[in-house]
Amino acid sequence: MAAPPDLDPSSIFSEKHSRLPDDTVFYAIFPDFSLTSTATSAASLHSLHLQILQTLTPLTSDYIWQHQPFSLLPLRPPPNSCLCSNHLPHLHGHLRVGDNLDDEWFTVFLLFHISTVFPDLSIRVWDSDGEFLLIEAAFHLPRWLNPQTSSNRVFIRRGKVHIVPRHRLRNPNLAEALSFVVSFGEESVAAEAVQAAVRKRIEEYPEKARRNMHRVRVRVPAAVAQVLSQEPCLVALAVEGFYDRDIDTMKYAAKMERFLSRGREEEELVCISVKMSRAMYAQLVQQTFQAPKCYPMPNRSDSAYVEAELGMKIACGLEMMYQHRRKEGSEGKGSTWEAFRESLERSGYFGGLLPGSKEYQRLMQNAEEYYRSSASFSRASEMMSAPVRRIDEILALPYSVDDFKCVDVPPSDDDSWLYNGEDELNSELLERQKEMELYDLKHKKTQKSKEQDNVGPSSSSNSDAFNPGDIAKTMQAFVEKVSSYKGAEVPENRNLKDVDLDADCFFKDVESMMKSHGGEEGRSDDDIEEGSSSDLDFDDSEDGIDGAELSEDIEDGEDTFMHSYSDALNEELKSTTLEKSFVRANEQAPKKDEGTSNAAEDMEEDFTPVDVDVNLVKSLLDSFSSQQGLPGPASNLLGLMGLQLPQEDKKEGK
Template sequence: METTTDPDSSFSSIFSHNNSRLPDDTVFYAIFPDFAIPSSSSQTPTPQLYSQLQSLHLQILHFISPLTTHYIWQHQPFNLSLSSTTTATPHHHIPHLHGHLRFGDNLEDEWFVVFLLFQISNRFRDLSIRVWDTDGEFILIETAFHIPRWLNPDTSTNRVFIRLGELHIVGRGRFPSTPTLLDSLSYLANSGDESRASELVQSAIKNRIGDYPERAMRNMHRVRVRVPMSVAQVLKHEPALVSLAVEAFYDRDIDSMKYAAKMERFLSNGSGEEIVQVSIRMSKAMYAQLVQQTFQAPKCYPMPPRSDTTVYMEAELGMKIACGFEMMYQLRRQEGLEGKGSTWKSFRESLENSGYFEGLLPGSKEHRRLMENAEEYYKNSSLFSRASEMMSAPVRRIDEILALPYSADDFRGQELPPSDDDSWLYNGEDELNAALQERQKEMELYNLKHEKKEKSKEQQDAGASSCTNLDDSGLGDIAKSMQAFVHKMSSYEGAEVPENRDLKDVDFDVDRFIKDMESVMRRPVSEDTGRDVELEEGSSSDMDFDESEDGSDIAEPSGSTFMHSYSDALNDELKDTSLNKSFVRAKEQQPLKEDEGTSNALQDMDEDFSPVDVDVNLVKSLLDSFSSQQGLPGPATNLLGLMGLPIPQDPKKEK
């Protein structure tokens, strides 16, 4: 079994989420069969084991072939490679299959890969599969409203896997601290359904990938184009090469434009090259990249007059594809000769990071000498031959195709399907709004569940609330109405007094926004309540352990912790002042009777600074203000009158 570094392993480790060289638009995956899990980290893989891996490799590729045959990938097709112990870190000496795929602007490629991995795990039952991108475990983002709350980017390492066609999570009950990859794989192979994520998690994933592979086919766009005969010949034999042509066109620079200006390979007869009409398939992302780019045809390229709009549009799109083929062909041919590309860049970066150039200025004599030595060493390494082969592979295939006999008659008289409707390119707002509404519904359901939990806790903690200590005279309603007044929306015309104490909704739902903000900053709820919600959400028993260090399911924000500490310090400062005698404390609540007036509402203060009862203080202050008016108009009378609240007279004052 060959163990040298392959092109897919040009990164320091396929398991590294933080490698600075990882492209931002790449998805990575690794497949671990149970038979390859060693009993200990020191166990050495055998040749027989690699033979089993090779057999599994071929079976998987054969299984997914019908699903991917007619799909045009944005940059590169789905691929799998056998692991190499020379590229694994000390903690990852586990034979496996792995691959990566750059999806670029076409996010559908990434989720199609996820669908394929779920299908593979459903077909081959003894596999544990990891999938991630540079955002980490991106599947967790899709299921964010349903996963256990302790699970986040910092705690998800070696915990999230695809197995048996479903998502599995290695819980903290089994491994309180971060498990090793070997520990997690061994646990998954023997745990059965214990690690299976909740039904809501499975449902969220199913909603995202449930309509594949049909959705993948709907992501294709068929269009008629007019291209040079040589381009038509290449597309006839290798339709997937259109992705490389679109990529070269979309990422063109000044150097590659020089190749397009000459069109030496695909317009060898100059403007005399015959242009033929063909129908090609590409992804919708590719089509958008071509259509929305303004590009002037090279002087040597034959273009029809603009008078025939349909013919001109087909020729313009074909011209962009032909120029893309020319740029891709020439660039890859040059890079193939030099054996450079991404592997050379990685090799050069490793030299720079290791201090090989000793801080020398680029372009200096000594720097050039060291660079020449590095290039010479690189050309003699296996990396050079592999990079050269990889970069020049499309070039060799194109040369093979164009070496075959072909003529314009091969493309004449064919019945071509009409171009697909491209209104989706201009009317994507409805699809975006539908996606946003779906997310909004998820958020509303999530908030509703936790509002119920908060209300349940508030009812438990209410106890001897200040409002319950007020009698039927309506003093409790004063506090409620004042709270309603404070929370009522105001405008440039001033504050709105609650009409008949019946709050009405406003057009702009600011209350929901405020509640959402409060829910973020609210203190943690009790452990039992948190567990009830997790059970309600369908979590497995392994997910129902304490959600945070203190047993609550929502970690208290650092800002909230600071505010409580600040409040305690402030209370200590005010404890010895006369200010503490100005407020009614929660433990001092006494029933407020109409015949007793406000003078008996308070008892002597204890020495400890107990919490202030806001409602009682509010009612007391209003009644004191009303009493001091001695029946004359004043702020308290006007405010409470607007609210429709009658104020009882103080019997002692009347006497």
């Protein structure tokens, strides 16, 4: 049967068709030999796979994972449903962490451990939030790094975090980024502050993983005790079945067909010790659940009631999980089918038909038939049925209640941590708050230091030590900055490129404009219109002027133009009093009571250069003084540049 358009079940978990689960961490391990040739043999990946699992076994053998254990699968191209890479051979896996965040960081620790033992590997790890290693070190990252620019940049290699620098690779793909990390690893190693932030989260592992385990005494039916004694990790599925129960699965707990086959009167509870994570223990204890009528429970006054109640929750969870997976395994549906069905709806396969209508049912039946013929059906059925088959194998072996009566069961671990969690949470929040405050303080100090280096020393802290020379230095730094379309910018630490100005072209254009208005002063307006030689006429071929000749004429006239331009400015300024307001080098500013009758004549022949800095400071101070302590342009401009002028003392009698 033909598949519905664009609905291959093998690709439903691609990033294009599916949203990543919120509580799942993904990881991929890329060996260096996968970069040299995509024809890497399956034997090489398989050998690496076995070596890694053998290395991790001592660290994970006694650990109870919340939902599923740490696993790796070798993948050679061309894969059909890989979130990591479609063309590079690698090992990959994913882990649902649920409510137990310790599983995620224990996984990170294992990946760092792998990268240390096997130095020729590059590892990626991420979740639905993205590069969560960067989130952990957010206060220490370079400013350019953000969720939009972090794609294919973050790796774990040789026990360190590597970040591919942007100035080396602008938008790298996975192969380019891996090649860079392998060839130029010393450049991609993240800053020590980033390393320390990540290392702080995993430095207590694997000891912290062992502390996260909680042992508790429970009383359960013999069948449950037999299963948990052979496969302790199945307690995770039992807790999951109990915690995620719904109306349909609770019907299985009401009958207890698999784990309470003898009936309530004949069934005897046995005492065993069960190891689980603290998160699992909290999920069992914090929920109230009424025991099914068919389940044998002691009286509430009995000292074993608490142990029996906890065991009842585990037994019911195991029953619900077993029956649910057996049904889903036979149908081959589960989460894979749900994802496939959602992809049908997104693609418009049902054409807006109402669920339950005849045509809708026909299309759904066609989709189910196609799904059963796909490889996804086989994989889903195998995955769902695996715990069921294992339980059947265990219970098929002979066992009895007497097997558990003579066993010495250790006491339960102290669970005071369950009720003192508020203190631990507050401590964690205070630590995060302190980290944020230190970051803000460091950021402010850095900004202040940059402002002082680029703008000049500020006089706001000590008005008595005010130096007028600071104004000239600050203004010089200000005018050297390049403005943008937004206006003038206050000096700060910027690496802006210089303005690319073609001076020769600029002077040629200005000279051509001056020639059009200079030269013959007696020409009428009509003559100007007829004989205009503006830049608009440069391309007019009717004049018969060759471009090279025009260029030579302009070059020859440059010196003449500059002299003429300077003379014209001087002549214009002679008729004004502007020259009287300037202070020249080695000269004091003229006093108000001094006469100025002969000043113009003296200044005409005085070629002493003007002291630009002194005139600038004098003008700004005069403007500031005229404000009389009120806001104004001088104080606003200097304030933006980090300078604060001292206020004038009030005169006596005022």
